[in-house]
Amino acid sequence: MTTPDAVHPAWLPPEAFRAIGSRRTLVLGDGLLVETVRDEVARACAQYGGRVRRGADGGAYDFVLALTTAEPQAAIGVRPDSAIGTEGYLLARHDGVTVVLADDPAGLLYGLFHVVRLGESAFTGERQAEHHRPATRRRTLDHWDNVDVHPVMGQVERGYAGGSIFWHDGGPRGDLTRVRAYGRLLAACGINAVAVNNVNVHATEARLLTDRLGDVAVIADVLRPYGIRVHLSVSFASPVVLGGLPTADPLDEDVRKWWTDVTDRVHDAIPDFGGYVVKADSEGQPGPFAYGRDHADGANVLAEALAPYDGVVHWRAFVYNHRQDWRDRTTDRARAAYDHFAPLDGRFRDNVILQVKHGPIDFQVREPVSPVIAAMPATRLAVELQVTQEYTGQQRHVCYLAPMWREVLGFRPWGPDGTAVADVAGGADGNGGGLVGVSNVGDDPYWTGHPLAQANLYAFGRLAWDPWSDPAAILDEWIDLTFVPVSESGTSADVERLRRTVHSIMDDSWRTYERYTAPLGVGFMVRPGHHYGPDVDGYEYTPWGTYHFADRDGVGVDRTRATGTGFTGQYPPPWSEVYESLDRCPDELLLFFHHVPYGHVLHSGSTVIQHIYDTHFAGAEQVEQARRRWEEAAGLFDPSLHARVKELLDEQVRCAEEWRDQINAYFFRKSGIPDVRGRHIP
Amino acid sequence: MTTPDAVHPAWLPPEAFRAIGSRRTLVLGDGLLVETVRDEVARACAQYGGRVRRGADGGAYDFVLALTTAEPQAAIGVRPDSAIGTEGYLLARHDGVTVVLADDPAGLLYGLFHVVRLGESAFTGERQAEHHRPATRRRTLDHWDNVDVHPVMGQVERGYAGGSIFWHDGGPRGDLTRVRAYGRLLAACGINAVAVNNVNVHATEARLLTDRLGDVAVIADVLRPYGIRVHLSVSFASPVVLGGLPTADPLDEDVRKWWTDVTDRVHDAIPDFGGYVVKADSEGQPGPFAYGRDHADGANVLAEALAPYDGVVHWRAFVYNHRQDWRDRTTDRARAAYDHFAPLDGRFRDNVILQVKHGPIDFQVREPVSPVIAAMPATRLAVELQVTQEYTGQQRHVCYLAPMWREVLGFRPWGPDGTAVADVAGGADGNGGGLVGVSNVGDDPYWTGHPLAQANLYAFGRLAWDPWSDPAAILDEWIDLTFVPVSESGTSADVERLRRTVHSIMDDSWRTYERYTAPLGVGFMVRPGHHYGPDVDGYEYTPWGTYHFADRDGVGVDRTRATGTGFTGQYPPPWSEVYESLDRCPDELLLFFHHVPYGHVLHSGSTVIQHIYDTHFAGAEQVEQARRRWEEAAGLFDPSLHARVKELLDEQVRCAEEWRDQINAYFFRKSGIPDVRGRHIP
Incomplete structure (x- = not known):
């Protein structure tokens, strides 16, 4: 396959920073991520002749990026009316100065990338103050990466873009340049959390929690300047396989203490550690069932250990019997997550996030929305999407997934007047479980094998930030960042043709x-x-x-209540009736239900x-x-x-x-x- | 799975030598295999109190094993009327003395094992002289063993009995005890040749021909005392991948010289080297097609190099298009071997053996006999049988294959008055290509995974020696050697029950x-x-x-000439007509042809x-x-x-x-x- 000489810059080619790089910029504030903002601007200026200052020096500025805590009014006379909020930012332009304000450094970084997306248009005309903030605090990527190369699954399970960007030769890569570039790309599309190893936790990877914790810490150090917290997939059997305890029973006092002690040490090594990801009692992974406990018991013992550190447990709801008898038509895998988890609603600690695949089966090209999403009002839920194209062409086929995700996020389980999946995931004030994407990235020079599959990763981040975005508009952003700046030597007609070409190939590719x-x-x-x-x-x-x-x-x-497995009954009305009815069931789901x-x-x-x-x-x-x-x-x-x-x-x-x-x-x-x-x- | 403490003796438990071990035995003759005979008898005597002598000492003997060249008439007054022939033996008993005579040491060894099979009955009554000789000189096992463990196929391709008995940790085993025991078992059922590596020749295994030839020589040394010659699977691309030549074109003079030089060195290291096995232009293996040459050109260049040393090339006829378009119903894999090879009849050197799978497809539980067997009267043919149960239960199922093989060997391609497959394989005076079996043996303590699968290996050897043997009688031999001696503590009713049990489970197991x-x-x-x-x-x-x-x-x-692929036309009459006819086609092959x-x-x-x-x-x-x-x-x-x-x-x-x-x-x-x-x- 054709391979370029260098790593492809994806949606951050140097040329995308041309508009910023030619300005006079002031960056006000302190902190690690504010330094990242300064570095970004300085790098652009070094290329395009602008300049950047860290304090008002009486000179004239085209562009000001300021933390509200840095009292920017002294320099530019701007003050927001109200709190901007975590990770949010204000964007405005008055009197020839483009201004980004934020309450926290992360917001400043996201604001900077907003201006990158706008390009030259950020620096023309007037712009009323726009208030941007993410729909949810939790915008996470799960990497199904193994440290070792698995004999069957390879290094990246369901990976179609080469080896892991984190792991090589049984340990973290010596050169973390790619990890740093990855963190930058993720920040530019709005992702703020990464789980660095496979949910199927094999022997070597289990040890990342204990004696190989340092391997995780070096990755966390590299991702931190981009506002990205690191999470870790752990084995529920860790107290036994790592701790030498006779049991991993979540109600056992020694087990509880083991998790607490281990988590304290994780926090010492990685102060902003995000939390654990657990696939338990699923496809051979250990879990609480072995001890006669339920999944609330299992999740809570880990959550308790993480609570003092603002950490969370992502507990996957992907639990089903993978040794089903095909002759038995009464068993229905689609029912499994609801049957397992709905009865536990209200039993999970506040910092448990139940991570639910968007459909009841497994990332097929077309599934109804999982009924679990509507079944657990007292539980914090995350919706899991698969950015890696396991069932949608494995990054050898063009399949732009944002339209599917947008449909899922916009689906209203309680009918047209109810809340949407996006609202459930976002939660009140953005405190929901948010979105989790299974990453499609590897050490391929194009990051994603298929160059056009980069758009799926970009769109995942953008939809996690704002689930109501239009997939075609996201694609426009991605095209304009990725292709247009580097093709500007052509005519504007060429640029328009380029846009049209990409849209014509990608817009409808999921339905194709x-x-x-x-x-x-x-x-x-x-x-x-x-x-x-x-x-x-x-x-x-x-x-x-x-x-x-x-x-x-x-x-x-036949998943009807009348004559089938009864799965339709897991939905609230009106969908419980719509799906039950042969007449009303949408065509595209007909054979799922009938x-x-x-x-x-x-x-x-x-x-x-x-x-x-x-x-x-x-x-x-x-x-x-x-x-x-x-x-x-x-x-x-x-x-x-x-x-x-x-x-x-x-x-x-x-x-x-x-x-x-x-x-x-x-x-x-x-x-x-x-x-x-x-x-x-x- | 239940595993015994020690390696199972298969059909040579010490108790099987009881009758011999209690006799007074004279062994006359010289040579490596005569020493093997003496050692066998001596070991039995050490256990059961008999004695063995190497020269007539005037004492009385119950049992004499003698080479005709040792002039046994001086000791026992016996002389055969005519030549006994290569590997053959005379067995007789007169005046209380059981006599085995042979022209060559191998015959003496086979005669000894005949007496082992007879047990006590060899030493009672009178026995008219019986003349035994193998139906074919070539009775070969192919091991699909890799030196390294292959990432997909494991160490033994299509192996269901653990790792290789020859290879371990990337080289020959340090302890060759199992190899020696294996050689003894093979001699006891009549096999005299073993190819020690997989016909799919990977990188490491290719080098067994050159810089790793010593690894083969040590195995040859261990098998030699049991009359077993070692063969080697080689890559047709060897002149390129090992010799660094720019081509492996069989008509190139440098290639020809390369094969000659290499083969000279092989003969120096292994003076009784048997020859090469080649899978060419098949399932990804290299072959003469790459150079615009045909398979006769390809085989002959290797055969020429081996000719001075009585070596042969086993050239596999398993050549077909494994990238067929399933949509194209005119292409028929069943036709492939005939279409490739029948036109080449008469073009192969005398020491090429075209190795033909018994059926036209691939060792299915039921296939017609390959039409290639009837299509090449001017070519030496071997019939390949699969002892390893790839398609017949993988040594997890009981499937006694001798009845199938017996049907194949007894099939008469030219109708009831013509010769049989066994005759084609045996050739005139036993000079045909004989039988080749794909071994079912590994380092499992029972040798074959399923203990009852030992019978398939035993039966293969016995059918290679005498293709007209009755499968039930072979099974009796195997039972009596394997189980009866060690269960003799029981009553004779118990022994009869044991025999009945094994027969009831195995006799019809192929058809089951x-x-x-x-x-x-x-x-x-x-x-x-x-x-x-x-x-x-x-x-x-x-x-x-x-x-x-x-x-x-x-x-x-539909493989008819009238409306199908025309495969039926590859058979001579009457089968070309029988298979063509919906009315006359045997039920058990109906869907193969119609x-x-x-x-x-x-x-x-x-x-x-x-x-x-x-x-x-x-x-x-x-x-x-x-x-x-x-x-x-x-x-x-x-x-x-x-x-x-x-x-x-x-x-x-x-x-x-x-x-x-x-x-x-x-x-x-x-x-x-x-x-x-x-x-x-x-």
Whole structure:
């Protein structure tokens, strides 16, 4: 695959700092992150001829970045009317001076990156004061990185961008330049927390909590200047495997003390340590069930140890029976998280965050929103999204995920007048569990394997900051930061063509991916193990609980209360009724909730079988079109980047055709119903 | 899994030598293998009180083993009428003396083991002279062992009995005791050649030919006293990867010289070196196609180098396109070996052995005999059988393969009056390519994982010696050597019960395995990659060329000339006609040759769909019965061996039920035709 000589700057090319770098800038305030702001401005000025001062010196300024505690009114006569709030900032421009004010250094840093996004337009005209603050305090990335290379999963579980940027050769990288650059990129899109190891905690990684804690501390030191707190995935069995205790029973006094002592030491080494991530009693990971305790007992013992330090436990709700008998149609994996956790609502300590995957199964291209999100009003919830494209093309396919995430975040579980998923995650005053993304980053020079997959990481951060953002607008920001500054040698028509090209390929790419893969919300149909490419029956007769039940007459999973698994009953009205009803259920989720004959007519007017054929022909054709558009835009992009995307689009075309042909052949063989348009089905 | 304290003696427990060990024995002759015979007898005598002499001393003898060149008539007045022949022996008993005569030391060794099999009965009554000699000179085992542990395949590719007995920690084992014991076991069942490394030759293993040749020589030294010659799998690209030449073109003079020089050095290190095994242009292995040469060119350059040393090239005919497009129904993997090799008949040097898998696909539980075997009268052919149970239960299932092999060897490709496969492999005067078995042995204490799988190795050797042997009689031999001597403390009724138990579990176990797995010769339907357990569509939409084409109306592969791939035309009459005909095609191969509706009526009177249901219920039930019988016989076997077989039968029951349910559910979902007996199909 084509590889550039140097690490790609992603959305922070030096050219993006041109507007700032040519100004006279004043930075007022003290603190580590204020120094980061000064360094950023100074670096830009060194390139573009501006200057930066740390105290008002009577000179004229184009740009002032000031902490409110630094009493900026003395210098520029500006004072906010009210508190700006944690991580927030005010942005304004009057009398030729652009001003960013913040109550805390993090806010100043976020304000600086806002100005970077605006570019030259930040320094023209007047700008009424705008108050920006994040919708939620918690904007987290989970890295499923292992310190060692796992024999099956590799170093990064479900990673499609090379090795870990944190870990190499069994320890932290000696050169942390990439980590520093990563922290900067994350700050620029609004992320403020990173869990540095896999939720499946293997032997070496378990020790990061104790004798290898220093390995985590060096990473924390590098990320701290960008306002990013480090979290750690830990094994629930740590008291046994690391502490030598006879039990990890969360109600055992020695166990409790062990967690307290260990956490005290973590805090000594990493004063701003964020907290623990735990995958317990899931897919082979140890948990409280082994001791006859429930997950509230399990989470609370860790939360208690973290409470004195403003630390949290991210406790994953991804608990289900992965040794299900496929013959037993009464068991339903979709029910599992609700069945396990809803009864525990109110039992978790305040600093436990229950981390819920956005859908009830596992990051499929189309799932309903998890009913757990609406079931636990007395629990702090985080919504987990998968930035890494495990089930959406594995960073070999273009699949811009922001439209899907935006749909999830905007979904209103209690109906149109109720609150939205984004509100639940955000919590009152931003104190909810927020969003957690599974990172898509590795040591690939483009960070994400597919250069266009950078947009998913950027969009995740931007949606975590403001879940009501428009995915197309986020894409515009990303394009303008990533491509436009470095292509400015071209004409403005070229720039417009570049924007159009990227939009035409990416805007609808999630729905395109949906079209050529598993239809109508039924999910899976992927090759077992690695999950890439089609295998319609790959999981059909396995213990994993992911079935489609296709037979010669029809397809889909009956999850109704009337005749199925009863999963629809886990939703509040109106969705409990909408999903239950064959008539009202949205087309795109039909096979998630209902088993229907191939001749069933959708709201779209098409039959299920014809819909399968039509969408699969259309999806593959759209990928072919995307490739054509990319080829036509060759001159607009860096040649190396263009070549890599081209190679990946070739693979996407091949794979989309494989999906199309396998899915169509499978359902034609089973249903015997020909395509009404007479297209070739192999 | 239950594991004994010591390595199991397999079919050579010390007790099997009781009859010999209590006699007065004279061994006449010289040579390495004659010393082996003396050592065997001496060891037995040390345990049971007999004595052994190396020259006639005027005393009385019960047992004489003599080379004809040692002029035994001076001692015992016996002289054979004619030449006994290579590896053969005469066995007789007159006047209270049991006599084994041989022209060469190997024959003497085989004669000794014949007497071991006879036990006490060798020393009673009179015995007319019997002349024994092997049907073929070449009775070879291929080990798919890697020196290093391969990241995907492990150390032994398709190995189900632990690590390699030859290789450990990247080199030959320091302690070669197991290798010596293995050589003894092989000699006792008639095998005389072993290839010590995998036909897929990886980087380390390639070097066994050159700088790591010493590693092979130490193994050859240990096996030599048992009449076993060592062969080596080599990479066709060796001149490039080892020799640094710019090409491996077989017609290049430098390449030719390279092979000659290298082979000279091999002969210096291993004077009785057997030859090379080559898998070329197959599944990613390099071969002559890269240079525009054919496989005769490729094989001949190696054969030329080996010719001065009585060495041979085993050149595998397993060449096919493993990147086939599943959508293209005209390509047929079954055709590949014939299409590649039949046109080359007569072009191979005399010391090339074309090694042909017994069936056209790949060691499935049921395949027709490969048409290549009947297509190359001017080429020396070996028939390759898979002793390791890759597709027949992986040594977790009882599957006694001798009945299948016996069917293959007895098959007459030119009809009832023509010669048989055994004759082709044996060749004139035993000079054919013989049989090659893929070994099922590893460093497991029972050698073969499943203790009862030892019988497959034993039977392979016995069939290689005499392909017309009766599988049940071979099993009797194996039982009597393996179990009876050590259980003689029991009553003769117990011994009879033991024999009955083993026969009842093993005799029909191949057909039982066939019943609960892929039906009617259609093959595969296994989990991709590891090939264990069912996955009906696992290979259906893959590049591997192994399809069943099941749809809602029917199933099977049309390989007829009339409407299919034309594969039937690769057979001579009558089989070209029999297989072509839907009426005449044997039931058990129906779906290999024909695509038929589920309602098609078999010769048995059952429909295809009902046959599928019936055999799958019956197969699973028969495994359940086998487990019951084994449990009832608990007291008759060594407890540790009994426990291990019991554990494995539990797994076999589970897996057979999984096969039953997946296959039945798959075909019920597809056909919609219910079981006429109304049994539960999930």
